[in-house]
Amino acid sequence: GGGDSSGGGGGGEDGTVMGFSQVGAESGWRTANSNSIQEAATAAGIDLKFSDAQQKQENQIKAIRTYIQQKVDAIAFSPVVETGWEPVLQEAKRANIPVILTDRAVDTTDDSLYATFLGSDFVEEGKKAGDWLVQNSATADTTGDGKINVVELQGTTGAAPAIDRAEGFRDSIASQSNIAITASQTGDFTRDGGKQVMESFLNSNRGQIDVVFAQNDDMGLGALQAIEAAGLVPGKDIKVITVDAVKDGMQALADGKIDFIVECNPLLGPQLMDLTEKVLNGEDVPKRVVTEETTFTPEQAKSVLADRQY
Numbered sequence: 001g002g003g004d005s006s007g008g009g010g011g012g013e014d015g016t017v018m019g020f021s022q023v024g025a026e027s028g029w030r031t032a033n034s035n036s037i038q039e040a041a042t043a044a045g046i047d048l049k050f051s052d053a054q055q056k057q058e059n060q061i062k063a064i065r066t067y068i069q070q071k072v073d074a075i076a077f078s079p080v081v082e083t084g085w086e087p088v089l090q091e092a093k094r095a096n097i098p099v100i101l102t103d104r105a106v107d108t109t110d111d112s113l114y115a116t117f118l119g120s121d122f123v124e125e126g127k128k129a130g131d132w133l134v135q136n137s138a139t140a141d142t143t144g145d146g147k148i149n150v151v152e153l154q155g156t157t158g159a160a161p162a163i164d165r166a167e168g169f170r171d172s173i174a175s176q177s178n179i180a181i182t183a184s185q186t187g188d189f190t191r192d193g194g195k196q197v198m199e200s201f202l203n204s205n206r207g208q209i210d211v212v213f214a215q216n217d218d219m220g221l222g223a224l225q226a227i228e229a230a231g232l233v234p235g236k237d238i239k240v241i242t243v244d245a246v247k248d249g250m251q252a253l254a255d256g257k258i259d260f261i262v263e264c265n266p267l268l269g270p271q272l273m274d275l276t277e278k279v280l281n282g283e284d285v286p287k288r289v290v291t292e293e294t295t296f297t298p299e300q301a302k303s304v305l306a307d308r309q310y
C-alpha cells in the first residue's frame with residue numbers, strides 16, 4: 001500500500017512541506033526527539049510545520065486537519081494514544097496526503113491509512129526490563145522475604161509504549177512465581193507524575209516494595225525523589241528499572257541510584273526525513289521500520305555518558 005498516496009505535489013528536496021504533530025514536551029526523550037526532527041528537516045531542506053499537542057489527542061487531530069487544509073506534501077505524527085485515528089486519517093487519504101507514523105503506533109486494521117511506521121519495538125523493551133529482573137532476582141529481593149514485589153509506573157494511558165512495555169514486562173516475569181506486580185498506576189511519562197505516584201505507593205506499601213519498574217526515565221527520576229524523601233536509598237532499599245536512557249537517567253544509573261535502563265532511541269529525525277522523501281518520490285518503503293536499541297548497566301553508563309548526545 002501507500003503507492004497511491006504519493007500525490008500531494010512533493011517529491012523533490014526543494015519545496016517539500018511537512019506537517020508534524022508532536023505528542024508534547026513531557027519527557028527528556030520527547031525533547032531529544034523534537035530536536036532531532038527539527039534538525040533533520042532543516043538538513044534535508046524540508047519546510048517543517050511543527051506543532052506540540054500537549055499530550056492531548058484532540059489537539060493532534062486539529063493540527064492534522066489544519067495540515068490537510070494547508071495542502072502540505074506529507075504529514076507525520078507521533079500518536080499520543082493508539083485508538084481513535086481512523087476518521088482523520090481517512091481525511092488525509094482522501095486529500096492524497098501521505099501520512100507517516102513515527103515513534104508510536106495507531107491501532108487500526110486498515111494499514112492503507114499510513115505509508116509507514118518508524119519507531120521502537122516497545123514490547124521488546126518491556127521484555128528486556130523483565131529479563132534483567134529475572135536474572136538479578138537474588139539481589140532484587142531487597143526486603144529479604146523471598147518475594148519480589150514490583151510497583152509499576154505506567155506511561156500515558158492508552159499510549160502504545162505504555163501498553164506494549166507493560167505487556168513485554170509481564171511476559172518476561174510470567175513464569176517466576178516469586179515476582180509479582182503489586183501496584184501499577186500511570187504517571188503520564190512525566191517526572192512529576194512519577195514522583196506523585198511513587199509517594200502514594202510508598203504511603204500504602206512502605207517496607208514491602210523491592211523494585212520499581214518505571215516505563216520511562218523521567219518517571220523513574222521522579223520516583224527517586226520520592227524514595228529519598230521517604231528516607232530510603234534507591235538502588236539499595238528499592239531497585240529501579242527504567243526505559244529511555246536519556247542523559248539524566250544515565251547519570252542516575254552511573255551514580256547507582258537506577259539499576260538498569262533499557263534504551264529507547266529518540267533520534268528518529270534523519271530516518272523520518274529519508275522515509276518521507278522516498279514516499280513522496282513514489283518509492284517502495286517497508287511498512288514497519290524498527291529502531292535498533294540496547295540496554296545499560298551502571299558500569300556501561302559510566303563509560304558512555306560523556307559521549308551521550310541527549
Ligand code: GYE
Pocket residue numbers: 026027028029030103104161189215216217218243244264
Ligand atoms: O519512552 C517517553 C516519552 O513514545 C517512546 O514517550 C516514547 C515515550 C518515551 O514520553 O519518555
